[in-house]
Amino acid sequence: MRDNTEDFRQLFLADVPLMDVRAPIEFSKGAFPAACNLPLMYDDERQQVGTTYKQRGQEAAIALGHKLVCGDTKAARIDAWIQRVQANPQGYLYCFRGGLRSQLVQQWLSDAGVQYPRVIGGYKAMRRFLIDSLDEAVEQCPPVLVAGLTGTGKTEVIAALSSSLDLEGHAHHRGSSFGRHATPQPTQIDFENRLSIEALKVREFGAQRLVLEDEGRMVGSCSVPLNVYHAMQQAPLVWLEDSQENRISRILSDYVTAMHAEFAALHADPERAFAAFSDYLLNSLLRIRKRLGGEQHQQLDALMQQALTEQQSSGDETLHRAWIKGLLENYYDPMYAYQRESKQARVVFSGNHAEIIEYLAELTINNQHGA
Known part of the structure; x- marks a missing residue:
């Protein structure tokens, strides 16, 4: 060759x-x-x-x-x-x-x-070649970002579009304090290689814009390549909206049901798997204790412990909804509200899943036809 x-x-x-x-x-x-x-x-x-x-x-x-x-x-x-x-x-x-x-x-x-x-x-x-091609991709296919409150399903929008780069998927991390998986993240170089290869395929498909989730510089331990991150800082945003009830259900599915299954797949002993899963949840909450405040952390920790006890004894995950609701209302939503205010001038469209996907798909099609 x-x-x-x-x-x-x-x-x-x-x-x-x-x-x-x-x-x-x-x-x-x-x-x-x-x-x-x-x-x-x-x-x-x-x-x-x-x-x-x-x-x-x-x-x-x-x-x-x-x-x-x-x-x-x-x-x-x-x-x-x-x-x-x-x-x-x-x-x-x-x-x-x-x-x-x-x-x-x-x-x-x-x-x-x-x-x-x-x-x-x-x-x-x-x-x-991969480093250069990723730099070229963000230069020639300017990004547009999917933003929104925690639990609105931004990853689902990314998965539905052929013009998207899945930062969280390639980093094997959901980008939050609860974002790690049961298995380790890739090395920085592996993350960059996978991202670059996806960018090559997206461009080969014909996309003229890259759709990415609105992320910080770090996705867990993986750092978004500098040129990609700089392009993201200037990119227009679409704001994804969903009800609080749907968001709680989505977080329950991702961080409770799916994560318990991940640990169960790693450990043959169900008790050991549940202990590892419990540690994951409790330690994730502990990592944001300072930002929550001691009293708020104590309340959410108690709700989480109660939910874990019920889940282990009966398999019922319903009680997890209480701490998820409290975490959204007292931590994530105020933080995202502040972020939206600071980025408001860059928000070009707001809507639900179907509306956002239609808008972004049409944006790519229009660009392909020179619009």
Whole structure:
């Protein structure tokens, strides 16, 4: 594969299977969604080779690499690569810069009778392409943001539109003090890579505007890329509206029903799962204690404890509605009211789910036709 942007674009648009032959520590810091890590050298081997390279030069380092990966070890790794190739004949392999490691893997595969292409430029070039393409996307497809009170279902609007980028989905976090999931967030690089690939696909579909949820710079531990965040700060907003009752029901579904299910999927023991779920709720509330005030936190904590006790004994989640209502009225709604006032000049449309989706879809269609 030539080292050019059109080749990279097609790789990511088609979700072409990729075989990443970097060391596991490199892969864990950042990779691509379609990539599988089948290293030439594992971390300790790579470290030894790197030290030798610094002390004795490239020739000695290569010799050590061949000594470390030989015999049964070499045969096992070649077998793993061949299995990957046979399962994904349309794929590519790469290392960090598309240099010695990927060339060697390609050569060993060829010696075993298997031809498999590699990405020239490797991970570094593909990563550079994604960073540049995301910057280009926000410049050429100016964002419009979906805003609204907590629980109005902004994520549902994002999911319904083909022109949207799902910041919270890629960050694996709902963007609030209660926003974490039972499983960890991706690394910053993985978050950026996934976001960039979605932007490529949205643009390929023909969208002329990017629709994003109105977020702060941080979505949990993931930081919105700076150029994207700067564009969001200037973007027009549409304001999503819904009744308090619907909002409470949505929050109950997301933060109680769904989260309990997430912890249950992680822990075979139901009691352990419920304990982990309870800790998640109580600790999320504790994190905003200072902003709530001690008395308000104490009241909501008591309501939450009561709801958890009832849920554990009978499975009934109804009592959770009380603390959710209190949290909306005494914390989230006043905070969002202040934010709306500060952003009022940028609000171009308000409406319910159907109205907002229709407005945003038409905005994209109009732009596509030069309106």
